[in-house]
Amino acid sequence: MSHHTHNRRRQHMLQLVVLLSALILWFTPVPDSLAHFIAKLPASDLQFTPQTAWHLFAIFMSAIFAVMLNALPIFTSSILAVSAAILTGTLTAKQAFSGFSEDWILLIIVAFLIARGVIKSGLGKRIAFLIIRKFGKTSLGLSYSVIAADMLIAPAFPSNTARSGVLFPIVNALASDSGSKVSNGTRKKLSSYLMMSSMAGLTISSSLWLTAMAANPAGAKMAKVFGVDITYSSWAVAAAAPVLILFFLIPRFLMWIYPPEIKETPDAPEIAQAQLDHMGPVHRNEKIMAAVFIGMVGLWIASSFVPELNKTAVAFLGLGILMIANIFTLDDLSHEGNALGTLVWFAILYSMSVYLNKFGFMAWIGDNVSHAIARMSWPVAYVVLVFAYVLIHYFFVSQTAQMLALFSVFLGVAVDAGVPAELMALMLLFATNFNAVITPQGSSANVIYVGSGYLEAGEIYRVGGLVTLLNTVVFLTVGTFWILLIS
Numbered sequence: 001m002s003h004h005t006h007n008r009r010r011q012h013m014l015q016l017v018v019l020l021s022a023l024i025l026w027f028t029p030v031p032d033s034l035a036h037f038i039a040k041l042p043a044s045d046l047q048f049t050p051q052t053a054w055h056l057f058a059i060f061m062s063a064i065f066a067v068m069l070n071a072l073p074i075f076t077s078s079i080l081a082v083s084a085a086i087l088t089g090t091l092t093a094k095q096a097f098s099g100f101s102e103d104w105i106l107l108i109i110v111a112f113l114i115a116r117g118v119i120k121s122g123l124g125k126r127i128a129f130l131i132i133r134k135f136g137k138t139s140l141g142l143s144y145s146v147i148a149a150d151m152l153i154a155p156a157f158p159s160n161t162a163r164s165g166v167l168f169p170i171v172n173a174l175a176s177d178s179g180s181k182v183s184n185g186t187r188k189k190l191s192s193y194l195m196m197s198s199m200a201g202l203t204i205s206s207s208l209w210l211t212a213m214a215a216n217p218a219g220a221k222m223a224k225v226f227g228v229d230i231t232y233s234s235w236a237v238a239a240a241a242p243v244l245i246l247f248f249l250i251p252r253f254l255m256w257i258y259p260p261e262i263k264e265t266p267d268a269p270e271i272a273q274a275q276l277d278h279m280g281p282v283h284r285n286e287k288i289m290a291a292v293f294i295g296m297v298g299l300w301i302a303s304s305f306v307p308e309l310n311k312t313a314v315a316f317l318g319l320g321i322l323m324i325a326n327i328f329t330l331d332d333l334s335h336e337g338n339a340l341g342t343l344v345w346f347a348i349l350y351s352m353s354v355y356l357n358k359f360g361f362m363a364w365i366g367d368n369v370s371h372a373i374a375r376m377s378w379p380v381a382y383v384v385l386v387f388a389y390v391l392i393h394y395f396f397v398s399q400t401a402q403m404l405a406l407f408s409v410f411l412g413v414a415v416d417a418g419v420p421a422e423l424m425a426l427m428l429l430f431a432t433n434f435n436a437v438i439t440p441q442g443s444s445a446n447v448i449y450v451g452s453g454y455l456e457a458g459e460i461y462r463v464g465g466l467v468t469l470l471n472t473v474v475f476l477t478v479g480t481f482w483i484l485l486i487s
Contacts, residue, residue, distance in 0.1 A: 014071035022062035075341035099347035136268035143251035147201030193260035242479035378418035434471035
């Protein structure tokens with residue numbers, strides 16, 4: 001049996017598992033406690049029953065389960081889910097498609113397209129090589145350089161997966177030129193350490209900026225339901241203290257628990273210089289891209305104080321300028337199938353999440369969790385909920401899927417327990433990013449590093465788990481104190 005045939009059969013088996021699970025969940029009787037809880041809800045204009053809420057939950061979880069198992073791509077899973085919701089009468093077409101009217105979803109997609117401009121113009125690589133040329137004389141310095149480059153370009157990349165596509169070739173070139181390769185058994189000489197550094201760095205770069213990961217704007221939008229207004233600047237300020245401390249700690253922590261065999265890399269600056277020489281002087285496209293990038297970030301920050309500066313409109317303006325300059329073209333648009341998949345996935349699951357909340361299902365889940373932590377003081381409940389949210393990521397392949405499924409539930413429970421809403425909302429959103437390295441499949445950005453052969457799955461579970469613990473402790477201590485201080 002060929003490898004391709006084996007994978008296809010495995011895929012079909014997983015799809016069958018998802019289908020059977022969905023049918024079982026659909027036909028499972030509505031829990032009495034859910035029926036009683038919904039019966040007590042205030043009167044609403046929405047026409048729904050406990051069975052409606054339960055069926056929507058079955059469709060919602062089946063869509064996420066299919067993605068978690070890699071049984072279906074996100075695009076396929078989402079369009080099947082919305083079809084099922086409408087054709088079964090669980091949601092009306094207007095309800096099911098309501099997510100497509102949200103401007104923040106368009107912001108994510110446009111930012112994906114702009115990210116392609118950053119890659120195509122060469123600006124991302126030039127920034128990375130400039131940093132490595134300056135700080136790359138030691139293994140530790142290289143680690144700092146790679147993470148710093150990631151943090152610097154992150155605001156223009158709403159996809160940590162896209163950033164890994166920029167960073168990995170750079171790390172790979174540095175490792176290969178140092179003689180540390182998989183093929184000759186010398187991966188631990190330097191390569192493994194740098195790959196782990198870059199993968200761990202993505203967890204904090206994605207936490208630092210509102211536009212650094214696709215799920216961040218979605219979470220900020222969901223937080224508004226609880227009266228929490230998270231702006232571009234308020235996000236960055238809240239994340240700054242714990243992220244900067246982790247930026248200092250992570251390379252040294254990895255040097256301790258996962259050290260490279262060589263500590264000095266005197267040739268790295270020369271390698272970076274050679275690449276810069278090959279690229280030549282800063283050309284027109286890079287200058288335009290840099291100006292657009294700086295202008296967009298500046299306007300996004302200003303939008304916190306000037307409501308008329310709509311973030312999505314700013315992103316469209318930036319994209320329009322790149323298209324006039326021929327940095328992004330219609331041909332490039334044809335290569336951005338992932339952007340379309342992300343648009344559909346976010347819009348559909350966001351709609352379902354909203355109506356699960358309106359139908360009382362999320363409140364019912366929160367009520368049950370609330371009983372479990374009822375006797376805890378709010379600081380204890382806060383810590384328990386954050387740790388639980390982080391550990392649950394062992395069961396999720398998609399960071400976005402976890403956030404869409406659990407963010408509103410955990411935030412609602414925390415608020416009921418007395419936890420300050422802004423503190424909890426920010427911490428859950430940060431956790432969606434800083435827990436990504438807990439498993440090899442914890443983020444789609446991890447795939448390229450795992451597939452390289454420089455890192456083994458067992459090493460990621462161990463080292464990634466320890467990095468996640470470090471991230472969690474720093475955010476819960478320094479991050480909590482800092483957020484309460486600036487609130």
